Amino acid sequence: MSRRPLASLITLVLALATVTLTGLLNTTAPAAAATAGCGKAPALASGARTIVSGGQNRSYILRVPDGYDRNRPYKLIFAFHWLNGTANDVATGGPAGATWAYYGQQRLSDNSAILVAPQGIDNGWANTGGRDLALVDDLTALIEAGLCVDTSQLFAVGWSYGGAMSYAVACARPTVFRAVAVISGANLSGCSGGTQPVAYLGIHGTHDSVLNISLGRGLRDTFVRNNGCTAQNPPEPPRGSLTHVVTAYTGCRAGYPVRWAAFDGDHTPEPVDGSTGTSGALTWTGGEIWNFFSQLPGTGTSPSASASVSPSTSPSGPAGACSTAYRVVNSWPGGFQAEVTVSNTGPAATSGWQVGWTPPAGQSVAQVWNGSLTGGGGAVTVTNAAYNGSLAPGAGTTFGLLANGAPGTAPALTCTLR
Numbered sequence: 001m002s003r004r005p006l007a008s009l010i011t012l013v014l015a016l017a018t019v020t021l022t023g024l025l026n027t028t029a030p031a032a033a034a035t036a037g038c039g040k041a042p043a044l045a046s047g048a049r050t051i052v053s054g055g056q057n058r059s060y061i062l063r064v065p066d067g068y069d070r071n072r073p074y075k076l077i078f079a080f081h082w083l084n085g086t087a088n089d090v091a092t093g094g095p096a097g098a099t100w101a102y103y104g105q106q107r108l109s110d111n112s113a114i115l116v117a118p119q120g121i122d123n124g125w126a127n128t129g130g131r132d133l134a135l136v137d138d139l140t141a142l143i144e145a146g147l148c149v150d151t152s153q154l155f156a157v158g159w160s161y162g163g164a165m166s167y168a169v170a171c172a173r174p175t176v177f178r179a180v181a182v183i184s185g186a187n188l189s190g191c192s193g194g195t196q197p198v199a200y201l202g203i204h205g206t207h208d209s210v211l212n213i214s215l216g217r218g219l220r221d222t223f224v225r226n227n228g229c230t231a232q233n234p235p236e237p238p239r240g241s242l243t244h245v246v247t248a249y250t251g252c253r254a255g256y257p258v259r260w261a262a263f264d265g266d267h268t269p270e271p272v273d274g275s276t277g278t279s280g281a282l283t284w285t286g287g288e289i290w291n292f293f294s295q296l297p298g299t300g301t302s303p304s305a306s307a308s309v310s311p312s313t314s315p316s317g318p319a320g321a322c323s324t325a326y327r328v329v330n331s332w333p334g335g336f337q338a339e340v341t342v343s344n345t346g347p348a349a350t351s352g353w354q355v356g357w358t359p360p361a362g363q364s365v366a367q368v369w370n371g372s373l374t375g376g377g378g379a380v381t382v383t384n385a386a387y388n389g390s391l392a393p394g395a396g397t398t399f400g401l402l403a404n405g406a407p408g409t410a411p412a413l414t415c416t417l418r
Contacts, residue, residue: 035144035151039070043146048088052392053138054131059119060139061091063102064147065111073150075113075298076143077105078136080158080165082269083124087117090162096270096280103157103183103269104286105293114147125165127189130387132165133172137388140176141343141396153298157181157289159269160211164188167219170198172370175329175339175400178296181289183269184208186215193369196337196400197227197256201292203263203285206236210267220260224249227256236262242274244284255296261288321346322415324355328407329400335366336407340382343396344417352389352418355399356381363405371399391417 037043046064050057065074079090079102093100099107102115109115118135125132136156143149154177156166163185170180171194179199200223204216213236224231227249234247244263252258265271270283280286323343330337342353358379359365365373371382383389388397 035073035147035149037070037144037146038073038148042068042070044143051135051138051142053135054129054387054390056121056131058121058135058138059087061087061117061119062143063091063106063115063117065109065114067111068147070148073148073153073298075109075153075155075293076140076149077102077109077113077115077293078139078154078156078166078169079103079105079115079117080125080156080162081117081120081123082158082160082162085123085162087119090117091115093280096278100270100280100283100286103159103181103289104280104283105157105290108286108290114143114149116143120161120165125161125168125189127165127168130172130190130192130385132189133168133192134387134390136169136173137397138392138395142394145394145396150298153178153296155179155181155293157183158185159183160185160267161188167191170194170200170223173398174198175337176398179293181292182216182219183285184211184216184267185219186211187219191222194222195226197253198223199256199258199292199296200227201259201261201289203261203269203288205263205265205267205271207239207265208267213262220258223256224258227258228253229258234260234262237264239264242276244271244273246288257292257295259288259292261285322353322417324413324415326410326413328410331407335402335404337400337402338407339398339400340413341396341398342384342391342415344391344393346417347393349393350389350391350417352384353391353397354381354383354416354418355413356415357411357413359403359405359411360408363403363408365401365403367402369400370397373401389418 048061050059081090156169158166163182166180166182167185168189169177171191174196181201183203202216202220204213229249230251235245237243237245241264246261249258263271268278270278270280272279272282323345325341328338344350365380368382370385374381
């Protein structure tokens, strides 16, 4: 498995008081909905595939669980390769073998998760102009439309440059991804946003010669702050001990844990305790990642259960052109956080979209991400960002918002495409 070192290194806290999530007690996981792919014959199959994203043909490898059940909402795990690695390396496990496929998550998930390994441009994740985040958005929309996904159970994992991309996902898509695992990462793919909580696992070698552990600590501390955890200097193993130490941060908001695993080793995703070698079969990292992901409860619903619209979810928009869905993600006294999904239901690709609504009395929109806000109280309009306006037929994207006031009944949205 080729792992060449990187040539060079690119060197508001959202405070939630009492958090309440509709339909789930003592956790702030995004509310789940059975996706459009639930209850239908699967529209996607395992294997190497392509998708047009940002006007480019992008490739990815998909792994659908054996015995796929169209009525069961599955976890969706994105696995990002390293610099000069490939999606095929991730999907096959490379020289480490099948036990290490998708960073060990294929074996450990035991057919309870849909897995996707995207291919980076030039075998990396520069994320220039947000193009790689747009790919993640497009793949998410495609997979959710073609397969049954639990929308409260999206995860990302990657090593090195792939870890950087997982961090970028955590920063920019906090209302979409439930948790990320960053192995030996750094801020190389950007951090658009980066002020909202996401469950976060960091893994790093204490004497990493490619991306110094201080870079990994910096990523970790972003989510220590965002998640409201108690700041600390977690213990790390001494040089020569050939061990690892895992610390679970205390004081974190319910549903947003932070865990830090430091190991006595260099730049590798698969260290082995008691050895200077590496092995996908013997490493502890895959199990640590799966345990972290699987501890976070999902709220998957059946297609029949999702047919009725609750006050926190409101589909709207003209059929055959543009549709939207609005859901409350978090709420606290005096405010709340919501997510709006915009879908192209027409026959042609779009270059942009616009969503408008009038907030109920007592509400005002204070902030929007993944879109541009006009107004706040009274009439509100959100238009696409530069990176998420292009939607293929059947594709969708999301934007998030913070609002003042009580969530109440979901507003009636209007949606237009350009």
